[in-house]
Amino acid sequence: MKILLEIKDLWVEVEGKEVLKGINLTLPVGQTHIIFGRNGSGKTTLLMTIMGFPSYRIKHGKIYFKGEDITNLPPYERAKKGIGIMFQRPPTIKGVKLRDILKLCAKENNIKIEELAQTFQFEKFLDRELNKGFSGGELKKSELLQLLVQNPDLVLLDEPESGVDVENIQLIGKMIKKLLQKDTPHKPRNKSGLIITHTGFILQYVAADLGYVIMDGEIYCKGNPVEIFEGIQKYGYEGCKKCLKRFSW
Amino acid sequence: MKKETINLKKFKSAKETSKPKDLSELTEEEKERLKLLGLDEKLKREGEYVQIDATPLLCRKKIEGLEIFPITEVFKKYDFISDYYWKAVSSEKDEFTKAVAEDLDNGYFIRVLPGYKLVYPVQTCLYIRTENIAQKVHNIVIVEEGAELNLITSCSVHPHIGSALHIGVSEFYVKKGGKLTFSMIHVWGEKTDVRPRTGIIVEEGGTYISTYVSLFPVRNIQTAPVCRLLGKDAKASFISIIANYPGSYVNIGGEVHLEAEETKTEIISRNVVYGGENIARGKIIAKAPKVKGHLECQGLMLSDEGIMRAIPELDSHFYDVELTHEAAVGKIAQEEVEYLMARGLSEDEATSLIVKGFLTVKIEGIPPALQAQIDKTLELAKLGF
Numbered sequence: 001m002k003i004l005l006e007i008k009d010l011w012v013e014v015e016g017k018e019v020l021k022g023i024n025l026t027l028p029v030g031q032t033h034i035i036f037g038r039n040g041s042g043k044t045t046l047l048m049t050i051m052g053f054p055s056y057r058i059k060h061g062k063i064y065f066k067g068e069d070i071t072n073l074p075p076y077e078r079a080k081k082g083i084g085i086m087f088q089r090p091p092t093i094k095g096v097k098l099r100d101i102l103k104l105c106a107k108e109n110n111i112k113i114e115e116l117a118q119t120f121q122f123e124k125f126l127d128r129e130l131n132k133g134f135s136g137g138e139l140k141k142s143e144l145l146q147l148l149v150q151n152p153d154l155v156l157l158d159e160p161e162s163g164v165d166v167e168n169i170q171l172i173g174k175m176i177k178k179l180l181q182k183d184t185p186h187k188p189r190n191k192s193g194l195i196i197t198h199t200g201f202i203l204q205y206v207a208a209d210l211g212y213v214i215m216d217g218e219i220y221c222k223g224n225p226v227e228i229f230e231g232i233q234k235y236g237y238e239g240c241k242k243c244l245k246r247f248s249w
Numbered sequence: 250m251k252k253e254t255i256n257l258k259k260f261k262s263a264k265e266t267s268k269p270k271d272l273s274e275l276t277e278e279e280k281e282r283l284k285l286l287g288l289d290e291k292l293k294r295e296g297e298y299v300q301i302d303a304t305p306l307l308c309r310k311k312i313e314g315l316e317i318f319p320i321t322e323v324f325k326k327y328d329f330i331s332d333y334y335w336k337a338v339s340s341e342k343d344e345f346t347k348a349v350a351e352d353l354d355n356g357y358f359i360r361v362l363p364g365y366k367l368v369y370p371v372q373t374c375l376y377i378r379t380e381n382i383a384q385k386v387h388n389i390v391i392v393e394e395g396a397e398l399n400l401i402t403s404c405s406v407h408p409h410i411g412s413a414l415h416i417g418v419s420e421f422y423v424k425k426g427g428k429l430t431f432s433m434i435h436v437w438g439e440k441t442d443v444r445p446r447t448g449i450i451v452e453e454g455g456t457y458i459s460t461y462v463s464l465f466p467v468r469n470i471q472t473a474p475v476c477r478l479l480g481k482d483a484k485a486s487f488i489s490i491i492a493n494y495p496g497s498y499v500n501i502g503g504e505v506h507l508e509a510e511e512t513k514t515e516i517i518s519r520n521v522v523y524g525g526e527n528i529a530r531g532k533i534i535a536k537a538p539k540v541k542g543h544l545e546c547q548g549l550m551l552s553d554e555g556i557m558r559a560i561p562e563l564d565s566h567f568y569d570v571e572l573t574h575e576a577a578v579g580k581i582a583q584e585e586v587e588y589l590m591a592r593g594l595s596e597d598e599a600t601s602l603i604v605k606g607f608l609t610v611k612i613e614g615i616p617p618a619l620q621a622q623i624d625k626t627l628e629l630a631k632l633g634f
Contacts, residue, residue: 053587053591076595076599079590084591090588094606094607095610101592129606
C-alpha cells in the first residue's frame, strides 16, 4: 500500500502551550481517515500543522508527504505539492470575489469554474465577496468548491458538517465524495482525506476507512470508524477514556 | 518648511517649454504611460483634451451636445463664462489659486448642453513633460439641465523628469437634474508636487460622483475639494483610493455642504500605507434639515515607517439630520494571509491580493469603462510588500 501522509511522533506548541503530544499517523493513498475528538482535544491543531501554518510550532517529530519531508515547508509549498484544506471558519476577504480565488486555485488545472459552480447550485456566489455574509452551509460550499478547483491529493476537512442545515448537508456530502473520488466507487482512487469531527455526523454522508479518537493531544484509539462513532454516541468521550483503561494499546 | 508649503519660485513657467506639434512626437515610453492612464485609441469616448505642459495638443469632440475648448479660447468666445470663472473656487483662496489667477497656462472647458446624456466618457489628460516647471491650469465643466457626463481626467509626468509642480483649479457646475461623474486617475512621479483646487456646485436633483485614484508614488499632494449641494435632492459622493509610499505626503480631503433639504452625501476613502504620511480628511456640514451624510475612512498600514491620520468631521446646524462616520486604521489580518497561502499563494501574492481587495470599492453609478480602468490600474500597481 502506497503511503501518502506519514506523521511521526509529532509534538506541537500553540502560543507556548503544548497541544499535540507525540502523534503518529499513516494515511495510505486513496483512503479516508476520520479523527474524532472533543473541542480543544487538538484536532484542528493537527490539521493546521499538516498544512504548515507558522503559529503551530513543531517542537519535535516529522511530517512526510509522498515520501518527502515537508516538516519545514510553508503552507503554499505544501498546497503546491497537493495538500488542500477546508477551513471550519474561513475569513472574509474584502473586495475579493469567490471567482478570483477559484481562478487562483485552478492555476494550470483546466477546470470550468462556471459549470462546476452550477453543479452545486453555487453560481450566484461567484461574484460575491469571499465569505462575506455567507451562511454556515454556504461557507462550506465555498470551501469545497475551492478545493474541487485546487484538486489536491490530500484533503484536510475541519468539521465539515458544523453549522450546516439538514437541507445542505447532503449536497456537502456529495461535494466531499466528489473531492475524494467516492462518487465513482468502481474506479481506483488516488485522493485521500483526513476528516476531523466532534459530532461524527459526517459519517452518514462520507464513508471512512479508519477512525481515531484524539484526546488531550494524543491519539487514544484506532479502529473501525462506525464502531468508534457508535461507542462515542453511547458512552461519550468519557467512555473512550474508560475503554482505554481496559484495552490500552 | 511645513509639508503643505511649496516654494513656487523655484519652478519655471510652463510657457517657456518647447512645444511638441502633436502626440506623435512623444516617445514610445511616454505613449505607454498615457495608455496606462486610459488614453488608448481602442477605448470609446465622446471627446478628448490633451495638454502638454502649457500647450493644448488635442481637443476634439465626436458628438453633438458636447463642447470642449481650451479655456483660453472660451474667454473670447462666451461672455457667460464670467458667471462661472472663479465662482466655485475663490482666486484668493491661497497662494496656488493666486498663482493660477496671475499666470494661467491653460486648461479645459467642457459643457454638455441641456438634456444630452453622453454614453461614453470624455477624457482629458494633463501631462507634464518638462523638468522643473509649474503647470498651472484652470478647468471649467458645466453639465446643463438634465444632461449627463462621465469625465475621466488622467494626469501624469514624463517617466524620467525630476521635480515638477501641477496646480489645477477646477470648477464644476451640475445643473438641475444633471449628473457628472468625475474621475481622476493619476500617475505622478516621485518628485512631483500636486495642488488641485476644486469647487463643485450642484443644483436641485443633480448628482456629482468623484473618484480619485492614486496608486503610484507622488512626492506631495494636498487637496480638499469643496462641494455645495444647493438644491433639493442633490447628491454628491467622493471616493478616494490611495496607496501611500515612503517619502510621499498625501493629504486628501473633501468637504460637502448640504445646503438644501433632502440632500445626501458620502465620502469614502481607502488608504494603503507602505510609508510616508497619509492624511484622509472628510467634512460634512448640514446647513439644512432632513439631510443625510456619511463619512467612511479605512486605512491599512503595511509598515511601521508610515503615518496615517483619519480626520472625520461632522457639523450640523439643524436637529433633523442624519450624519454618521466610521474610521478604522489597522494592519492586514494574518488569518487572511494564511488562508490564501493554504490555497497556494506565496505570502507576497496573498498580501497583494488582500490589498487589492481592500482598495476595491464598489462605486454606485460609475460607468463600467471607468470601473475597468480602475481595476486595470489596481492590477498594474505593485501592491505587495
